Amino acid sequence: MRGATPVGSDFGHQLRHLRTRAGLSQEALAHAAEVSVRALADMERGRTRGPQRRTVQALAEALGLEGDEAACLEKSAALGRPRPRTPDGPVAPATLALPRDIGDFTARAPALARLLELAHDAERGRPTVTVVTGQPGLGKTAFAVHAAHHLAPHFPDGQFALDLRGMDPEPTPPRDALSRLLGAMGIADAAMPADTDDRAGLWRSLVSDRRVLLLLDNAADEAQVRPLLPAAGPSLTLVTSRNSLAGLESVHRSDLALLRREEAVELLTRILGPERVQAEAQAARDLADLCGHLPLAVRIAGQRLLSRPHERLSKLATRLAAEGRRLDGLQVGNLRVRAAFALSYRQLAPESKTFLRRAALASGADFSPETGALLAGLSYDEAFACAEELTDAGLLQSDANAERYSFHDLLRLYAAELTETEDGPGDRDAALDRIARWMLRRATAAALHFEADPVLAAPHRDPDPDTAPVGRDEARAWLEAERAQWLAALRRAHTSGRHREVLDTAEAMHWFSDVTQHWEQWVEVFACAAESARSLGSRREEAVHLNYLAWSYNLCVHDPDAALTAADAALTAARECGDGLQEGWALGYGAGALHRLGRTEEAHGRLRKSAQCLAAQESPQARLAELTILNTLGTLLRQTGRPAEALDIHRRSERICREGIPGRPDELIALYHAVARQQIGNDLAALERWHEAEPPLRQALADFEAAQMPAWVEQARLDLGRALAATGHPEARQTLLAARDALTALKSPRQVEAAAALAALDQVTTAG
Known part of the structure; x- marks a missing residue:
């Protein structure tokens, strides 16, 4: 039989009696009622005299109370709930109840778990503030409201929600916000201090010993929020804002991300x-x-x-x-x-509005402040300041490692709409022309860092020498980061009829394209250049760029049919203008395409003609071309079952490399030497001289890695892996595995060879 409930006793005594009668520990009751042990202990000790109704109901259910007993427990709690009085008597407090929670709320579990940890911190008597930020549309308010409902049992002394109207033309002043908070605590208007600081002091004194949950939604800035934050006591404040509120001190942050x-x-x-x-x-x-x-x-x-x-x-x-x-x-x-986007846009300064609109004209997934400056007609420093403001406002996302920014897809569409409605066609065209000219000049100057001819590699006039890349590493980094921008600039120059700019840039890219062979964009670069040369009536330049186009079809997108068409057109143009060097190249590129098409005898014949054509010329360019053709010819001989002849051809290439080529830098000749070594290693492997094959293949791999040429590196790694597998070397499997994965990522046709070699090795290992 149950013991009698001590009617009329205070809430804490009554709760402790009921828990003891039920034979429950504080931990067991806290778990059953879904409140913290600390919160329950505070209730029993009388520190919390009047918990919220929903908390009392949860406790009654956990204790198995019904009817009069449950009502009695609620009555005790109600007597302990704060009722501030004024000289004029009791006041009905203004309500700042939490908004309705959304029943279909989804995801955000890690962020909610973090807030639960912060609620436990608040229970230990430390006022805790967390700021929820992110771009428009991320559901910051929905998250905060959902979290507030979830955390409410931990804050039995009240939960208050206040919309600060940060996106309105006139956000709620702190003085007015404090008035509403004090009213919710039962302070009459007549008893409220007039001064903002005094109101803040009264507010803080009222909540200093109470477990209160405060939701400040849609904050405008730090100055609006600071006076509202409790200074002491076991409270938790959630602040949502479209701005980062980076100036708020000693706060936790919950930066919401996009949903997966x-x-x-x-x-x-x-x-x-x-x-x-x-x-x-x-x-x-x-x-x-x-x-x-x-x-x-x-x-x-x-x-x-x-x-x-x-x-x-x-x-x-x-x-x-x-x-x-x-x-x-x-x-x-x-x-x-x-x-939702328009609310944030309206808050921006005029320069930031212009920057946002014009940035939507940038090509690619992200852009630099430099690009934004050119499009918006601002200085770099002005553009950087705008980009940072837009990032703080959640309208741009900043890169974690570099000074680059990006749009969410829908925000880019919105900014593009604004460009159409707020910028005239003349402004947009001027911005695009400005950035196109600048980008082509910078791209040309950067690409010439890779030029093999010392005369052609002379410094090119960069549009901004103070910020120009210095050395190959910086040049490559810039060309890679701005690939989408300078390619769009090349495209615009081509369609605008600025053909000389197109040709100058494409020609400068020639040697750089060799170290980035895995880029599919080279097809477009050299196709534009060939068309520009044709438009200018320059058959020699047309032959040059048709040859580059054939190279890109062969090696970058693996389309031998298109490569053969381009090579045949280059051959015709070269013969018409009497350019023996381009004729030799055209024969070589055509041979490569024929070989890939399985027309081996035709390929062999063209390579022989190409080698003869180039050997008859004395220029350094012809020697380099001859090296390429000899290496290709030797490879074809090996692949058609003549490895001994192939080894002789590749040894000849190696001798030319060792002798050097006047006027050509050592590092360039080293690359040709690396190719010769790779082919010599493959020839020796074809002759089953496996142990002799390993050293030249290892050296070729190291040379390509030093030159940062990924497509070449991984093919050499595959060749080395196959040689190692033949000798049972312990590194074989890891080498082949790395080659397969990298060649797959590069979309190389040789990924099939790598997978087959790896499977064959695994089969041998399993059988052994």
Whole structure:
């Protein structure tokens, strides 16, 4: 039989009596009621005299109380809840209740877990503040509200939510915000201090010993928030803002990220139901991607489909796939992605608005402040300041390692719309022409760091010598980082008829293209250049760039049919203008394409003609070309079962390298020597002289690695791995595995050879 409840006793005594009667420890009751042990202990000791109704209900259920006993426990708690009084008597407090939680809230588990840890910190008597930031549409308010409801049992002395209207033309002043908070605590208007600092002091004194949860939503800046933060006591404050509020001291940060694809699909599932999403699983994934995994956009898509129960997901996905209609499609009722972005845009300074709009004209996934400056017509320092402001406002994302910025896909579409509506065609064209000319000059100067001819490698006039790359490493880093920008500039120059600029840039890229053979973009570069040469009526330059085009088709995109067409056109142009060097190259590139097409005898004949043509010339360029052709000829001989002849040819190439070529730098000749060594190693392997093959292949691999030529490195690694496998070397498997993975990443056809060699080695190992 239950013992009598001590009616009329205070809440703490009553709770302790009921727990003891039920035979529960504090830990067991806390777990059953989903409150912390610390919170329960404070209630029993009388530190918390009046917990919230939902906490009391949870405790009553955990204790198995019913009817009068549960009502009695609630009555005791109610008596202990604070009722501030003023000289005029009791005041009904203004309500700042938490907004409604969203039942289909999805993801954010790590961020919620972190907030739970912070709630435990608050229970130890330390006021805790966490700032929730991120770009528009990430669901900062939804997350904060959901978290507040989840954490409410830990803060039985009250939960208050206040919208600070940070995106309004006139955000809520701190004085007014404090008035509402004090009113929620029961302070009458007549009793409130007039001064903001005095109101802040009163607010802090009221919450200094209470476990209060405060949600400050949509904060404008640090100055608005600081007076509202408790200075002492076991409180937790959640602040949401589109700005980073980087100046707030001693706060925790919860920077929300985009949803993962599976989380975005889960949100759609919770809105629409599993049957509808599972029936069109791929369309759901497509919708998540088209929404950029942005929670607001995904929610809008889901709510729109929910209001149209017979509409297929694929129909909406098709509509959103058209970029020009995507933002129009992402609106339902008063939820609009465009409107969410517009709130932030309106807050920007004029220069930052211009920077945002013009940055949408940049090519590629990201851009530098330099690019933004050129497009917006600003200085570098002005552009950098704008980019940082936009990052703080959540409208741009900054790279973790470099001074580069990027848009979310939907924000880029929004900024592009603004460019159309707020900038005239003349302004846009001027911006694009400005950046195109600058980028081509910088790209040309940077690429010439790789030029083999000392005369051609003379310093080129960079548009900004003070920031120009110095040396090959810096030049390569710039050319790689700005690849999308200078390629777009080349494209614009070509379509605008600035053919000499196109040819100068493409010619400067010749040697740089050799060390970045894995770039598919070289096809477009040299196709544009060949067309520009044709437009200028220069048959010699047309032959040059058609040869480069044939090279890129052969080695960069592995399309021998297109390579043969380009090489034959180069051969015709070279013969018409009497250029023996380009004739030799054209024969060689055509031979490479024929070999890849399986037309081996024709390839062999062209290579012989090419070698003869080039040997008859005395220029350093002809010697380099001859080296390439000899190496290719030897490779063909080996592949057609004549490895001894191939070894003789490649030894001849090696002798030319050792003798040197006047006027050509040693590091360039070293690369040709590396190619010869690689082929000599392969010839020796074909002759089953495995141990002799290993040293030249290792040296070739080291030379290519030193030159940072990934496509060449991995092919040499594959050749070395095969030789090591033949001798049972312990490094064989790891070497082949690395080569296979890298060649696959480079989309090289030789990945098939690597996979086959690795499988054969594994089979031998298993059998052994």
